[in-house]
Amino acid sequence: MNRTFDRYSSICFALVGALFVVESRNISTSAYGSEVGPNMFPLGLGLILILLSLRLFWESSRKTAGDSASGNVAQLQYKRFFIMLAATFLYVFLLEPIGYILTTFLFLFISFQVMGSKSYLKTTLVSLCFSVGVYYVYVNLLKGTLPGFPVWSGM
Amino acid sequence: MSAIQYLADGFLIALQWHNVIYAFIGVLIGTAVGVLPGIGPMSGVALLMPVTASLTSGLEPEHAAASALILLAGVYYGAMYGGSTTSILLNTPGESSSVVTTLDGYQMAKQGRAGAALSIAAIGSFIAGLFALVALVFLAQPLSDLALQFGPAEYFSLMLLGLCAVSGLGGKSMTKALIMTVTGLLLATIGIDNVSGVARFTYEIPNLYQGLEFLTIAVGLFALGEVFKSIMENDNSSTPVIKVGRILPTAQDLKQSAAPIARGSILGFFVGLLPGAGATLASFFSYILEKKWSKTPDRFGKGAIEGVAGPESSNNAASGGAMVPLLTLGIPGSGTTAILMGALLMYNVQPGPLLFSDHPQVAWGLIASMFIGNVMLLVLNMPLVKVFAKIIETPPHFLIPLIIAISVFGVYAVQITTFDLVLLVLCGILGYYLSKNDFPLAPLVLGLVLGPMIENNMRRALTTSNGDFMIFLTKPLSLIFLACALLWLIIPLILKWRGKQVVINEEA
Numbered sequence: 332m333n334r335t336f337d338r339y340s341s342i343c344f345a346l347v348g349a350l351f352v353v354e355s356r357n358i359s360t361s362a363y364g365s366e367v368g369p370n371m372f373p374l375g376l377g378l379i380l381i382l383l384s385l386r387l388f389w390e391s392s393r394k395t396a397g398d399s400a401s402g403n404v405a406q407l408q409y410k411r412f413f414i415m416l417a418a419t420f421l422y423v424f425l426l427e428p429i430g431y432i433l434t435t436f437l438f439l440f441i442s443f444q445v446m447g448s449k450s451y452l453k454t455t456l457v458s459l460c461f462s463v464g465v466y467y468v469y470v471n472l473l474k475g476t477l478p479g480f481p482v483w484s485g486m
Numbered sequence: 487m488s489a490i491q492y493l494a495d496g497f498l499i500a501l502q503w504h505n506v507i508y509a510f511i512g513v514l515i516g517t518a519v520g521v522l523p524g525i526g527p528m529s530g531v532a533l534l535m536p537v538t539a540s541l542t543s544g545l546e547p548e549h550a551a552a553s554a555l556i557l558l559a560g561v562y563y564g565a566m567y568g569g570s571t572t573s574i575l576l577n578t579p580g581e582s583s584s585v586v587t588t589l590d591g592y593q594m595a596k597q598g599r600a601g602a603a604l605s606i607a608a609i610g611s612f613i614a615g616l617f618a619l620v621a622l623v624f625l626a627q628p629l630s631d632l633a634l635q636f637g638p639a640e641y642f643s644l645m646l647l648g649l650c651a652v653s654g655l656g657g658k659s660m661t662k663a664l665i666m667t668v669t670g671l672l673l674a675t676i677g678i679d680n681v682s683g684v685a686r687f688t689y690e691i692p693n694l695y696q697g698l699e700f701l702t703i704a705v706g707l708f709a710l711g712e713v714f715k716s717i718m719e720n721d722n723s724s725t726p727v728i729k730v731g732r733i734l735p736t737a738q739d740l741k742q743s744a745a746p747i748a749r750g751s752i753l754g755f756f757v758g759l760l761p762g763a764g765a766t767l768a769s770f771f772s773y774i775l776e777k778k779w780s781k782t783p784d785r786f787g788k789g790a791i792e793g794v795a796g797p798e799s800s801n802n803a804a805s806g807g808a809m810v811p812l813l814t815l816g817i818p819g820s821g822t823t824a825i826l827m828g829a830l831l832m833y834n835v836q837p838g839p840l841l842f843s844d845h846p847q848v849a850w851g852l853i854a855s856m857f858i859g860n861v862m863l864l865v866l867n868m869p870l871v872k873v874f875a876k877i878i879e880t881p882p883h884f885l886i887p888l889i890i891a892i893s894v895f896g897v898y899a900v901q902i903t904t905f906d907l908v909l910l911v912l913c914g915i916l917g918y919y920l921s922k923n924d925f926p927l928a929p930l931v932l933g934l935v936l937g938p939m940i941e942n943n944m945r946r947a948l949t950t951s952n953g954d955f956m957i958f959l960t961k962p963l964s965l966i967f968l969a970c971a972l973l974w975l976i977i978p979l980i981l982k983w984r985g986k987q988v989v990i991n992e993e994a
Contacts, residue, residue: 337923
């Protein structure tokens with residue numbers, strides 16, 4: 332358990348609660364024919380969230396004195412994680428501009444390699460099969476919508 | 487009409503050829519999900535929800551809902567079967583409800599009795615699954631008749647009870663579980679208010695008027711969250727898989743495990759009925775019970791077949807029991823059933839007492855398909871268990887990127903906006919960091935699903951009482967529900983305060 336995380340997250344949750352409280356005051360207070368308006372539920376919940384966050388903050392600071400030996404044995408692979416995260420974000424943002432097949436193929440190809448695939452042939456085959464297969468089945472057989480090839484490619 | 491007759495009609499739906507195929511795909515994928523460590527039933531169901539939505543898009547709404555639910559429920563109880571395989575062969579539970587199976591199952595495998603352990607797990611799951619279904623058939627009608635008499639005040643209190651139960655047992659820290667619940671409820675308020683039509687917290691962003699899409703958040707938190715976890719923490723080391731060997735159990739194995747299977751089925755079903763308690767808890771209880779009742783308790787942990795039969799039956803019975811409150815009351819008691827409920831709502835089918843009269847096709851079709859699915863699972867898990875054991879050897883470097891690609895495809899196919907894809911990835915990061923630090927994710931999803939209904943019922947109740955909050959306390963049923971909710975939060979606190987170990991439910 333990571334107490335620093337607990338402390339910062341309790342502050343974040345309290346801020347989220349405060350945001351909802353402040354913003355719900357801008358919503359009209361009453362609906363026609365009812366005593367309770369659309370603002371009451373989020374307002375109340377926001378207050379509860381702030382109280383709970385305070386409790387979490389208190390809990391996390393109280394434990395500081397006690398157990399400090401929280402050795403994290405597993406080695407974290409930050410480099411791999413950030414490459415994959417960046418690849419996923421790129422995939423998501425480029426999906427509409429350059430189309431499903433191209434982005435999916437590239438994303439899979441790159442991430443298979445990052446994750447430690449040894450053979451280029453296998454990687455290419457699997458990514459090609461998945462991207463083309465999903466596109467064909469979904470768009471041609473099930474008549475769904477996916478961005479095809481970019482307009483400028485002329486395909 | 488009697489329950490049997492409804493069930494017969496349900497079989498007519500479930501035996502339509504496409505529904506048989508959906509059930510088969512569901513249990514097949516479910517078994518694979520259970521076998522693969524790293525994907526639990528929750529992420530499996532979440533991941534497949536958008537995929538089924540696009541598969542069934544050509545059908546009529548009611549049929550589409552029935553087919554989709556048949557597939558998704560198949561994944562849910564299929565995972566309960568599959569989870570035992572890795573526990574026994576690898577000593578790594580495929581999902582949290584088969585953690586206790588490792589204790590005796592792996593020992594049995596080491597003694598060369600892996601086949602017997604696997605087949606007893608499958609037989610136990612099958613019997614328990616059937617038992618839970620029969621109980622569900624007979625409980626469904628009376629419970630929904632009872633629930634029809636509930637007014638908004640009773641509903642509000644009942645849902646509050648559900649949320650408190652899940653938060654009370656939700657994780658290592660109740661404060662964190664409650665924070666997640668409240669956050670889920672708050673996120674559910676984003677969008678156009680159902681009652682008054684006022685836009686809340688939308689900031690004129692068009693994508694927010696519909697509210698945050700449940701599907702996107704569920705897939706992000708569970709599927710992507712777990713993927714990010716294995717990217718970050720898995721070092722690709724492989725443990726040798728034990729050979730399965732002879733599959734059929736001996737007559738003595740069967741004799742020894744008959745009673746544990748029966749006890750596990752009954753216990754599991756009732757634990758599954760309770761909100762908040764789920765398959766994981768049921769399997770723990772069953773193991774403890776078997777150890778207590780055994781004449782030779784010191785055999786446990788050294789390869790006692792009772793220690794496999796009992797827990798494996800009870801986790802399956804619990805997953806059947808968990809369907810009861812979902813279908814009859816419209817209140818999910820666990821993360822996975824919350825996701826199933828989200829899927830039903832996506833098809834505009836409101837689970838609850840009216841489900842059985844308004845959408846009998848969906849309700850009884852689903853129940854009937856679970857009978858068929860359980861038979862399929864028995865066949866899949868007995869002769870084909872060696873094939874499934876091969877799935878464990880799927881290289882993770884192919885699996886992980888494919889899961890990301892399936893999530894992205896699924897969410898995009900349903901939502902068709904980049905906004906939801908970005909939200910998906912952000913939820914994945916949040917899901918990883920939150921669950922790593924003991925913030926349970928199931929309560930958030932539950933809050934998100936129940937949020938709009940809790941709010942509507944609360945406001946309807948308060949409208950009839952002219953804003954007087956006492957209405958929740960003056961109605962006797964509502965008062966009972968609220969008292970139970972309070973107890974559910976207080977009792978674990980008292981137990982903890984007195985220094986007792988409280989069994990918690992990590993993932994249901």
